[in-house]
Amino acid sequence: MLAMDLLLKRRSCPRLATPAPDSCELETILQAGLRAPDHGSLQPWRFIVAQGDGLLRLGDIYYQAMQEQGADEAALQKAQNMPQRAPVVISVIASVTKEHKVPELEQVISAGCCVHAMQMAAQAMGYGGVWRTGDLCYNATVEQGLGLAENESLVGFLYIGTPVTEPSAPKTLLVDDFVSHL
Template sequence: MDAIELLLTRQSTPRLTSPAPNERELKIILDAAIRVPDHGALAPWEFIIATGKGLDTLADIYVYAAKASGGDEDFIHKAKGMPMRAPMVITVVAKTQQHPKVPVLEQQIAAGCATMAMQQAAFALGLGAVWRTGDFAFDANVNAALGLAPEDQIVGFLYVGTPAVAAPIKLQKDGSQYARYL
């Protein structure tokens, strides 16, 4: 698949199954992440990878956070199953720092770009991925359980695996409808 085809056909793959990326594929995915624009070479990101028992740990963290926020039994049950929607979940964290030329927002955007690059790399490898956020991306209990500092921001949970079904390619839209000239 060439780069333009990848950019024009990339899509989220919400129904994922095993296998997860193998070691070589995961290295490619992570290497793609750190090639994104990074003003000041700050590397303002961390990738927390959960597979196997790590998914159980992530589920326990979600359940703890759901209970701590007063979630009802349905939400707590849903929280326990969330990490099991894929054989790998990569939590992408913006690890920002004060810098005279690189604002915090720019660093968070760089971490977001890293997430997109990982999703595209997975897609190019024939894998599937979906970028999710939700309440747990903004939950202080989740941050603490993952060992993050209060100023760290989860920018997404990238669910990665093998597509469970062949998803049809979405119709290509005309990007110029969202553009204007000055």
């Protein structure tokens, strides 16, 4: 896929199935994330890949988080099954170096750029992806279950797999609606 087409036609694919990227393709996707813009060369990120039994473990973490919030059985089951919406889920974590000349916000944004780069790499390989956040992304029990340190926070979960349906064409946006000039 041509780079410009990839960027201009980017779409999230919420319904994903197998086949998933193989180990070599997954390595390439992760390498794309490692090329994100990184002021100060801090590499303020890390990734946790869940596939196979790892998806079940991630579901258990979601279940526990919802259980602690007092969710009903239907919500608990929904949370536990959420990772099964794709054959690969990459938890992207901002690992912030506090009191550094590079502001913390820039470090978190850099980790967010990793998600975008990995989604674009997956799409370039013919896979689909969707960057999910939601309440569980900002939940202390999920953070603890994933082993996050005090200086870390989740920026999202990147679900990757083969699109079940063809994504709809992107909505046409007019540059003039978003840009002003000095």
